[in-house]
Amino acid sequence: AQSVTQPDIHITVSEGASLELRCNYSYGATPYLFWYVQSPGQGLQLLLKYFSGDTLVQGIKGFEAEFKRSQSSFNLRKPSVHWSDAAEYFCAVGARGSNAGNMLTFGGGTRLMVKP
Amino acid sequence: DGGITQSPKYLFRKEGQNVTLSCEQNLNHDAMYWYRQDPGQGLRLIYYSQIVNDFQKGDIAEGYSVSREKKESFPLTVTSAQKNPTAFYLCASTQRPPDSPLHFGNGTRLTVT
Numbered sequence: 034a035q036s037v038t039q040p041d042i043h044i045t046v047s048e049g050a051s052l053e054l055r056c057n058y059s060y061g062a063t064p065y066l067f068w069y070v071q072s073p074g075q076g077l078q079l080l081l082k083y084f085s086g087d088t089l090v091q092g093i094k095g096f097e098a099e100f101k102r103s104q105s106s107f108n109l110r111k112p113s114v115h116w117s118d119a120a121e122y123f124c125a126v127g128a129r130g131s132n133a134g135n136m137l138t139f140g141g142g143t144r145l146m147v148k149p
Numbered sequence: 150d151g152g153i154t155q156s157p158k159y160l161f162r163k164e165g166q167n168v169t170l171s172c173e174q175n176l177n178h179d180a181m182y183w184y185r186q187d188p189g190q191g192l193r194l195i196y197y198s199q200i201v202n203d204f205q206k207g208d209i210a211e212g213y214s215v216s217r218e219k220k221e222s223f224p225l226t227v228t229s230a231q232k233n234p235t236a237f238y239l240c241a242s243t244q245r246p247p248d249s250p251l252h253f254g255n256g257t258r259l260t261v262t
Contacts, residue, residue, distance in 0.1 A: 074158075
């Protein structure tokens with residue numbers, strides 16, 4: 034079974050600074066990879082996904098993520114953070130060929146705070 | 150616009166009472182899911198359903214029950230057997246697992262005292 038680790042529980046950055054959120058996964062083959070964002074009291078919204086092909090994936094709201102097979106990582110980046118980016122971010126891993134039940138495993142989340 | 154509607158947003162119950170959380174989707178998705186979210190623990194799968202009249206237990210199904218009588222609806226009952234029911238509950242759906250991303254509702258926060 035797959036697993037996901039988000040090493041940073043909380044991250045604080047200044048508005049306008051760059052951002053990188055870490056995600057490491059464990060899976061025997063190339064997984065499906067997702068990043069979701071959650072505002073307080075809301076559901077999750079998909080930021081981007083990686084299935085195959087180009088390992089640098091562009092998403093919504095100016096986010097991108099890079100799949101690095103050698104490091105089993107899928108880190109999320111943004112060159113310049115806006116105050117509205119403050120939220121919780123979840124990395125998720127899906128197993129290829131899985132059924133609907135074990136399709137996704139979520140990391141514990143990283144809460145991003147943005148300083149003015 | 151298509152989406153997933155969860156109701157109510159906040160729910161309060163006394164210990165020992167069963168409570169049902171509603172989830173309705175108009176995305177025409179076959180697969181639906183219930184997740185529980187606790188601080189620092191990410192999302193844990195309670196139940197899922199791939200098709201009408203069929204559902205399967207997830208990782209933490211004890212103390213919960215579901216039904217899937219219609220494609221659009223997947224209600225979750227939190228029973229009195231659930232030892233720690235206070236949590237944020239999220240419903241999600243997808244057209245074609247695992248390729249397609251999950252679409253989420255806005256959640257129901259359940260508080261049991």
